[in-house]
Amino acid sequence: MNSPGSESDPLPIHSVIMRIKVCRKMKQDGTANVRSFLHLCFFFAGKEMSMENVTNIKQEALSRLEACESLADLQELRVLYLGKKGPIQDLMKSMKDLPKEERPAFGQQVNALKQALAAAIEDKRTVLEEKEINERLQQEKIDITLEGRKPNLGNIHPLTLVQKEIEDLFIGLGYSVEEGPEVELDFYNFERANIPKDHPARDMQDTFYIDMERLLRTHTTAIQMRVLEKDSPRTPIKVICPGKVYRRDDDDATHSHQFTQVEGLVVGENIRLSDLKGTLEFVARRMFGEKRVIRFRPSYFQFTEPSVEVDVSCHMCGGKGCPTCKGTGWIEILGAGMVHPNVLRMAGYDPEKVSGFAFGIGAERVAMLKYGIDDIRHFYTNDIRFLKTFTRFE
Ligand code: DAH
Numbered sequence: 001m002n003s004p005g006s007e008s009d010p011l012p013i014h015s016v017i018m019r020i021k022v023c024r025k026m027k028q029d030g031t032a033n034v035r036s037f038l039h040l041c042f043f044f045a046g047k048e049m050s051m052e053n054v055t056n057i058k059q060e061a062l063s064r065l066e067a068c069e070s071l072a073d074l075q076e077l078r079v080l081y082l083g084k085k086g087p088i089q090d091l092m093k094s095m096k097d098l099p100k101e102e103r104p105a106f107g108q109q110v111n112a113l114k115q116a117l118a119a120a121i122e123d124k125r126t127v128l129e130e131k132e133i134n135e136r137l138q139q140e141k142i143d144i145t146l147e148g149r150k151p152n153l154g155n156i157h158p159l160t161l162v163q164k165e166i167e168d169l170f171i172g173l174g175y176s177v178e179e180g181p182e183v184e185l186d187f188y189n190f191e192r193a194n195i196p197k198d199h200p201a202r203d204m205q206d207t208f209y210i211d212m213e214r215l216l217r218t219h220t221t222a223i224q225m226r227v228l229e230k231d232s233p234r235t236p237i238k239v240i241c242p243g244k245v246y247r248r249d250d251d252d253a254t255h256s257h258q259f260t261q262v263e264g265l266v267v268g269e270n271i272r273l274s275d276l277k278g279t280l281e282f283v284a285r286r287m288f289g290e291k292r293v294i295r296f297r298p299s300y301f302q303f304t305e306p307s308v309e310v311d312v313s314c315h316m317c318g319g320k321g322c323p324t325c326k327g328t329g330w331i332e333i334l335g336a337g338m339v340h341p342n343v344l345r346m347a348g349y350d351p352e353k354v355s356g357f358a359f360g361i362g363a364e365r366v367a368m369l370k371y372g373i374d375d376i377r378h379f380y381t382n383d384i385r386f387l388k389t390f391t392r393f394e
Pocket of ligand 1: 218219220221224263264301303304335336337338357358359360361
């Protein structure tokens with residue numbers, strides 16, 4: 001049986017014309033080399049429609065597939081063989097020239113070729129994709145032996161260090177930490193602290209007023225008043241209240257319009273001045289060394305009675321007298337006293353039944369003494385050279 005593509009049965013004229021057109025077109029788009037070669041081979045061999053031709057195309061395609069080295073090559077090959085103008089499509093088109101009875105077998109062959117080639121191309125694609133990924137991984141490898149840039153770690157601010165140290169100490173004694181608003185009511189800052197509107201003590205604590213009722217708090221004693229009021233008359237109370245405070249002041253080496261206090265308050269039955277003394281001595285020793293002693297000097301605060309100033313023996317000279325303690329052997333560190341009965345009463349407590357002590361520590365003062373800082377303004381100017389001298393702790 002002769003197929004229309006055999007030597008004894010030349011190609012129909014329309015097929016010849018089509019071949020020439022295709023070759024010309026391929027020359028124009030630059031794909032002429034491979035494709036025209038293939039087409040011309042079939043054309044001159046005169047085997048356009050033979051089964052043998054199907055096998056040839058397959059072998060040719062597979063060997064070219066083998067040689068593909070990139071996904072781009074593969075894509076080109078796919079278009080070349082499986083595309084609309086490829087040899088397989090041509091075989092399909094020319095099937096109509098076959099005798100009817102030969103068409104099914106030939107069609108099956110061509111389909112099988114098409115599927116085999118498509119599958120082989122997909123397999124190859126998987127291989128090439130993996131290859132390309134591996135090549136990229138190789139190229140984009142990071143050299144981890146190169147030393148990295150060190151991140152610039154900041155230090156903890158000295159005031160925070162001192163505040164945390166005091167907090168830790170008191171937490172160890174069973175106190176809890178309470179905070180309050182910096183924009184405070186006149187009521188808690190003054191009235192409840194036993195400093196009524198016309199009291200001359202207000203002059204010493206002039207501050208920044210928001211309006212007639214609200215101001216920037218002048219002391220953490222305001223937090224003490226809030227704590228007393230909350231859940232009143234609940235006892236015992238054991239709190240420390242750290243925070244920023246403000247006063248109208250001219251800034252210099254020892255004065256600042258903003259500073260930091262840590263307030264302490266204990267209220268319960270039978271709380272005595274000796275309890276205050278014992279507590280403060282313990283704190284002074286922890287902060288400034290085990291050999292420290294403290295002394296009380298009589299003082300005056302509106303919210304305590306009696307009131308005391310507390311001095312600690314100088315940690316630089318041990319009490320002999322040196323520039324740090326101005327030759328006195330003592331350094332003043334805080335104000336304290338027994339909570340005034342008026343304060344207790346205003347907050348709903350019966351001063352006949354409960355008593356309490358309170359104290360207010362200036363954090364700047366403690367930090368200046370501990371670290372030998374000579375100017376309070378250093379804490380607020382954020383000079384990096386100053387801040388860097390405080391070692392970081394975790
Ligand atoms: N509030 C006082 C001040 O700012 C410090 C102070 C003194 C607080 C005695 C107290 C205290 O709690 O009992 O100067």
